[in-house]
Amino acid sequence: MTLKLYGRLQSTNTQRVILILKEKKIPYELVEVEFGQNNQPERLQFQPFAEIPYIDDDGFILYESRAIARYLVAAYPEHGPTLVPPPSVGVKAQALFEQALSVEAFNFYPTVSSILMERLLKPFIGQTPDEAEIATLTEKLDTRLAGYERVLSKSKYLAGDEVTLADLFHIPLLTLFGLGQIDAFTNDEKVKKWPSVARWANELVQRGSVQS
Amino acid sequence: MATLKLYGVSTATCTRRVATVLHELKVPFELVEVPYKNGEIKTPEFLKFQPFGQVPYLDDNGFILYESRAICRYVAAKYASSALLPTEHQANALFEQAASIEFANFEPSASKAGLQLYMSKQGQPCDENVVKEQLAVLEKKLEAYELILSRQRYLAGETLTLADLFHLPYAAYVTYGGSDIMTRRPNVARWFNELISRPAWLAYQDGVKTTTVY
Numbered sequence: 001m002t003l004k005l006y007g008r009l010q011s012t013n014t015q016r017v018i019l020i021l022k023e024k025k026i027p028y029e030l031v032e033v034e035f036g037q038n039n040q041p042e043r044l045q046f047q048p049f050a051e052i053p054y055i056d057d058d059g060f061i062l063y064e065s066r067a068i069a070r071y072l073v074a075a076y077p078e079h080g081p082t083l084v085p086p087p088s089v090g091v092k093a094q095a096l097f098e099q100a101l102s103v104e105a106f107n108f109y110p111t112v113s114s115i116l117m118e119r120l121l122k123p124f125i126g127q128t129p130d131e132a133e134i135a136t137l138t139e140k141l142d143t144r145l146a147g148y149e150r151v152l153s154k155s156k157y158l159a160g161d162e163v164t165l166a167d168l169f170h171i172p173l174l175t176l177f178g179l180g181q182i183d184a185f186t187n188d189e190k191v192k193k194w195p196s197v198a199r200w201a202n203e204l205v206q207r208g209s210v211q212s
Numbered sequence: 213m214a215t216l217k218l219y220g221v222s223t224a225t226c227t228r229r230v231a232t233v234l235h236e237l238k239v240p241f242e243l244v245e246v247p248y249k250n251g252e253i254k255t256p257e258f259l260k261f262q263p264f265g266q267v268p269y270l271d272d273n274g275f276i277l278y279e280s281r282a283i284c285r286y287v288a289a290k291y292a293s294s295a296l297l298p299t300e301h302q303a304n305a306l307f308e309q310a311a312s313i314e315f316a317n318f319e320p321s322a323s324k325a326g327l328q329l330y331m332s333k334q335g336q337p338c339d340e341n342v343v344k345e346q347l348a349v350l351e352k353k354l355e356a357y358e359l360i361l362s363r364q365r366y367l368a369g370e371t372l373t374l375a376d377l378f379h380l381p382y383a384a385y386v387t388y389g390g391s392d393i394m395t396r397r398p399n400v401a402r403w404f405n406e407l408i409s410r411p412a413w414l415a416y417q418d419g420v421k422t423t424t425v426y
Contacts, residue, residue, distance in 0.1 A: 048356035049317055062305055064312030071305040095277050095286035102279035105315050107264055143265075150263035 003028045006043070007053030008035065012113075012172035014053040016065040019171055020072050022209035024080040066105070069165055083165050093160070100158035100166035103151075107144045111137055112173045112182070119180045138182075145184055145194045152196035171204050213273060215424065216241040218283075219261070220268030221248060222419035225323075225381035226280040227268045231420040232377055233284040235412035237291045238426040281311070284374050296374045303369065310367035310375035317356070321349040322382035329389020350386075350393060354400055361399035376403070380413055 005021070005028050007014030014030075021028050033043065039050035047054045047063045054063035057075075062068050073083050085093045115137045118129040151158060158166045177185065184190055185198045204210070218234070218241050220227030227243075234241050246267050252258060254265045262269045262278045269278040270286070277283050288297040298307050325346035332338035360367065367375045383404060387394050395401040407413065415423070 044359075048359040049313075049353065050356075060302060060305075062309055064309045064316060066315075067305060067308035067312045070308045074301060074304070091286060091289050092275055094289065095275075095282060098282035098285045099277055099279045102282045103264070106279070106319075110320060147264035150259060 001058045003058075004031055004056040005029070005053055006031045006033050006046075006055070008033055011052055012176070013051070013065040015172040015175075016169060017053050017055070017068050017072075019168060019209055020069040020083070020165070022212060023083065023168070023207075024072060024076050026072060026076055026079060066101070066165075066169060069169070073165065081163065083163065083168065085159070085164070097159040097164055097166060100164065101169070103148075103158065104166055104169045107147065108170060109173065111141045111144060115141065115182060116173065116176055116180045119182075120176070141182070141184065142190070142193075145190075145197055148197045148200075149194040152194075152200050157200070167200070167204060170201070171207075171210055174201055174205050175210065216287075217244050217271040218242065218268055218420070219244045219246050219271065220420065221246060222416075222421065224267060225326075225385065226266075227420050228416055229280045229378060229381050230268055230270070230283045230287075231416050231423075232380060232410075232412045233287055233296070233374065235415050235423060235426075236296065236377065236410070237287060237294050239287060239291060240424040240426075242422045242424070243420050281315075281374070281378055284378070288374055295371050296377070298368070298371070298373065307368040307373050307375060310373065311378065313367060314375055314378045317353045318350075318379055319382060321346040321353065322379075322386055325350060325391070326382040326385030326389065329391060330385045333389050347386075347391060347393060354393065354397060357400050357403075358397040361403050366403065376407060380407055384408060384413075 003021075003026065005014070005017060007017065007030065009015070009018075009030070009032075018028075018030075020026075033052050037043070038047070038052055044050060046056075046061050049063075051063070053065060053068065054061060055068050055071075057071075062071055070084070085097050115134055118134050118137075122129050155161060157163050177183075184194075185201050191198045216234070216239065218227065218230055220230070220243065222243060222245055231241070231243070246253060246258075248267065253262070253267060259265060261271075261276055264278075266278070268280060268283065269276060270283045272286075277286055285297060288294050298304050325343050328338045328340075328343045328346075332343075357367075364370055366372050383394050387404075387408075394404040
């Protein structure tokens with residue numbers, strides 16, 4: 001039975017899963033969940049937080065986009081790029097991969113998604129973006145990007161020389177930097193401070209799985 | 213083979229998150245208290261070890277690792293006798309789902325509310341609006357937790373995993389700061405009370421300290 005992905009194309013969390021499905025060339029069927037329909041009882045039994053996406057893999061239900069991505073990569077090791085360190089590399093390499101995943105989750109995602117909520121979600125629901133808050137968040141993001149530079153000036157990707165899920169997880173929000181007026185990688189003065197990060201970010205959004 | 217060194221702040225949430233897991237697994241460690249009040253963790257010397265200028269980080273005989281949850285995962289994987297990180301395919305997926313729930317659905321609001329409430333309890337200025345707003349967010353999230361925990365004992369299934377333990381620092385801050393949000397629902401209360409009574413958590417009530425004997 002083809003894997004079913006319950007979500008919405010406009011949702012960055014759904015996009016995160018679609019990205020991995022494309023990278024791994026895994027067949028799937030997207031079941032569109034309309035905006036505002038997450039908390040229907042028949043959905044809550046599968047996803048108790050009334051969020052999307054979630055998958056149904058032949059009766060096995062899983063939610064949280066990053067957990068789904070890990071599951072897919074483990075389930076299809078022979079398809080496409082490995083995207084995770086192979087078991088043979090040992091606990092230390094595995095730990096550096098987990099470190100990189102944690103960096104995305106705690107040092108990138110919360111700050112960037114907050115900025116995007118101000119710039120994109122608020123106008124959508126008729127509210128005014130809080131510019132002071134955006135300024136504070138941007139300063140925080142700049143500090144974090146300086147951290148990323150320290151890492152990416154020494155290795156090609158976040159967990160080493162091969163691309164992994166830790167890098168790919170950034171893509172959905174990176175693709176919204178333009179629309180969200182985040183100039184971290186378009187402002188020349190800023191790019192001078194983190195050239196390796198800019199290189200890495202631009203390369204990620206150019207991946208075939210993103211462009212298709 | 214030298215003892216693991218945990219570089220952190222004895223009263224900090226993330227340092228305690230790691231210490232709790234080390235204690236659960238009975239792994240000896242030395243706490244190296246890192247000064248931070250005068251910008252010490254933003255110096256080039258420190259940034260060489262932790263490029264984001266944050267604590268904690270681990271030094272395992274020269275192997276440096278940061279991000280508290282990554283450190284916890286490393287320790288659990290290294291001491292493979294622990295069930296804290298299931299490896300079987302579906303059990304692992306459900307564990308990762310639970311770990312992601314903590315990151316996405318608990319930490320954001322619990323940490324923001326928890327930090328303010330903690331500061332208030334310490335007699336420092338606290339932003340009441342943030343507390344109110346974030347507790348309202350957390351309230352809704354805990355409805356889902358109640359649903360999950362009414363069906364199974366822990367977040368990933370019937371056994372305790374790292375995902376449950378990850379919640380402790382901010383769940384405790386919120387509670388210590390005076391909110392009863394963690395005990396308003398029967399199953400969340402059952403789960404929270406069990407976690408908060410674990411010896412590994414209680415061991416560092418007065419701050420994380422070097423632990424070489426268990």
